[in-house]
Amino acid sequence: MANGTGNGVRVRFAPSPTGGPHVGNIRTAIYDWLLARGSDGAFVIRVEDTDQGRKVEGAIDELLDALAWLGIEWDEGPDVGGPHAPYVQSERLDRYHDAIASLIENGAAYRCYCTPGRLSEMREQQQREKGQIGYDRLCKTLSAAERGEREAAGLSSVVRFAMPSEGVTRLDDIVRGEVSFENGLVDDFVMLKGDGFPTYHLANVVDDHSMEITHVLRAEEWLPSAPRHLQIYDALGWTPPTFAHLPVILAPDRSKLSKRHGATSIMEYREQGYIAPALVNFLTLLGWSLDDKTEIMSSAELKENFSLERVSRSGALFDAEKLTWMNGHYIREMSDEDLADGLLEYWGRYPVSGIPVSPDRAVVVKIAPLVKERLKTLADAAPLVRFFFADQTQYEADDLVQKKMDVPGTKAALDGALEVLRELPAFDTESIETALRALAEDLGIKVGQLLGSIR
RNA sequence: GCCCCCAUCGUCUAGUGGACCAGGACGUCGGCCUUUCAAGCCGGAGACACGGAUUCGAAUUCCGUUGGGGGCACCA
Numbered sequence: 001m002a003n004g005t006g007n008g009v010r011v012r013f014a015p016s017p018t019g020g021p022h023v024g025n026i027r028t029a030i031y032d033w034l035l036a037r038g039s040d041g042a043f044v045i046r047v048e049d050t051d052q053g054r055k056v057e058g059a060i061d062e063l064l065d066a067l068a069w070l071g072i073e074w075d076e077g078p079d080v081g082g083p084h085a086p087y088v089q090s091e092r093l094d095r096y097h098d099a100i101a102s103l104i105e106n107g108a109a110y111r112c113y114c115t116p117g118r119l120s121e122m123r124e125q126q127q128r129e130k131g132q133i134g135y136d137r138l139c140k141t142l143s144a145a146e147r148g149e150r151e152a153a154g155l156s157s158v159v160r161f162a163m164p165s166e167g168v169t170r171l172d173d174i175v176r177g178e179v180s181f182e183n184g185l186v187d188d189f190v191m192l193k194g195d196g197f198p199t200y201h202l203a204n205v206v207d208d209h210s211m212e213i214t215h216v217l218r219a220e221e222w223l224p225s226a227p228r229h230l231q232i233y234d235a236l237g238w239t240p241p242t243f244a245h246l247p248v249i250l251a252p253d254r255s256k257l258s259k260r261h262g263a264t265s266i267m268e269y270r271e272q273g274y275i276a277p278a279l280v281n282f283l284t285l286l287g288w289s290l291d292d293k294t295e296i297m298s299s300a301e302l303k304e305n306f307s308l309e310r311v312s313r314s315g316a317l318f319d320a321e322k323l324t325w326m327n328g329h330y331i332r333e334m335s336d337e338d339l340a341d342g343l344l345e346y347w348g349r350y351p352v353s354g355i356p357v358s359p360d361r362a363v364v365v366k367i368a369p370l371v372k373e374r375l376k377t378l379a380d381a382a383p384l385v386r387f388f389f390a391d392q393t394q395y396e397a398d399d400l401v402q403k404k405m406d407v408p409g410t411k412a413a414l415d416g417a418l419e420v421l422r423e424l425p426a427f428d429t430e431s432i433e434t435a436l437r438a439l440a441e442d443l444g445i446k447v448g449q450l451l452g453s454i455r
Numbered sequence: 456g457c458c459c460c461c462a463u464c465g466u467c468u469a470g471u472g473g474a475c476c477a478g479g480a481c482g483u484c485g486g487c488c489u490u491u492c493a494a495g496c497c498g499g500a501g502a503c504a505c506g507g508a509u510u511c512g513a514a515u516u517c518c519g520u521u522g523g524g525g526g527c528a529c530c531a
């Protein structure tokens with residue numbers, strides 16, 4: 001399946017270990033995966049941990065777990081290795097330094113000794129004067145002697161890219177079409193930080209090139225920095241990969257999806273009882289469509305049909321209601337055995353009161369068809385099946401009272417039913433129904449009301 | 456402030472000049488089915504942001520306006 005070499009499609013998912021598996025990132029990973037699998041390509045995962053300060057312990061493991069749960073398999077990555085190892089940027093520093101050296105040598109980059117203090121003052125002034133925002137290139141014109149002085153004084157420095165001041169950089173994006181940027185409006189950005197680590201811009205270009213990435217799929221927020229990347233490729237004499245800037249996923253209020261909108265981590269959805277195939281199907285449809293009617297698609301169908309050309313340009317709202325509907329649909333499509341296993345796994349991972357620690361699988365398989373049609377999420381099952389595992393059933397009085405009935409009336413109905421059933425000559429469906437229908441008539445209530453309470 | 460992107464029902468979307476008084480799905484409303492609920496089935500309401508231009512003809516092309524989003528760090 002994977003191909004690794006040759007000239008097939010090679011895509012990469014490049015998370016930074018700064019947080020959980022956000023739905024936006026996961027959708028990007030899904031598109032990467034679908035694209036690779038649809039063309040016998042390779043899917044690689046690369047960890048972008050160049051910001052040592054923001055590193056969150058365990059973030060990558062959590063992300064890998066999430067992908068594995070969703071059924072997304074990768075061919076190369078930090079855990080499985082591959083022909084371009086290592087797949088963690090903090091372990092590839094020498095490559096970035098090599099690139100920096102050659103860039104400085106051919107004049108495409110220069111050392112900058114400006115202090116953070118001067119830089120923020122400069123920014124404030126630019127704000128005040130409503131002028132162009134960006135580095136003023138003070139250090140670009142330093143003479144060799146001036147540089148020598150600063151080095152000798154032990155001043156710390158960064159390396160900046162020398163953007164061309166003229167011309168236009170054009171990007172031919174698969175989803176956006178042609179987008180052009182005025183070079184003069186892009187400032188001399190930092191490529192190598194004071195701590196010796198590269199910024200995203202440099203590391204990304206160096207790694208995508210050395211890992212032979214053919215297609216870069218990333219969130220739309222990267223679009224404004226594309227000219228920087230294109231310029232680096234050009235300065236290094238490399239051919240850039242094909243880019244596809246994906247539409248953003250928005251919260252119901254049209255703002256950027258964040259924690260205050262509820263779940264943002266894919267694992268929160270797992271905990272809420274959503275199942276992997278539904279999530280993959282739903283997330284894929286957020287920004288991509290096959291045609292004017294097909295919505296329910298298995299991973300196999302998705303792999304076969306996915307294409308970048310059909311990715312939409314506008315941002316999409318995350319509609320939890322539709323996800324819930326789709327989840328219920330997938331649950332209904334499951335076999336009793338699969339549903340039972342899903343429930344068993346779910347309860348095992350997220351224990352709930354009333355459900356035994358290790359329920360008998362055979363029992364759960366029998367219960368599955370009884371509740372399948374009422375489940376929208378796996379979490380809906382526990383309240384419905386709890387009584388199967390209880391010795392004594394507990395009811396809330398309110399639950400027994402049917403529409404248009406009150407507590408005394410309900411009690412009378414139940415007492416009456418108990419009596420009638422006791423006196424039943426034969427305990428079979430027909431006798432029970434006849435007896436209860438007669439009772440309902442006697443009490444002047446509807447059959448449905450009586451049966452509702454009994455249930 | 457500057458730069459970039461986007462714009463079809465409430466939401467996800469189909470639509471690449473005539474097959475569209477705009478199709479599907481979620482949600483919503485009504486009905487059927489049913490001993491209740493759910494599921495299922497049938498039906499209804501519901502959109503081309505606005506203004507110009509091109510054209511015999513525009514949701515589809517061009518320009519502008521408005522609205523929304525993103526970016527402008529020694530973060531990614």
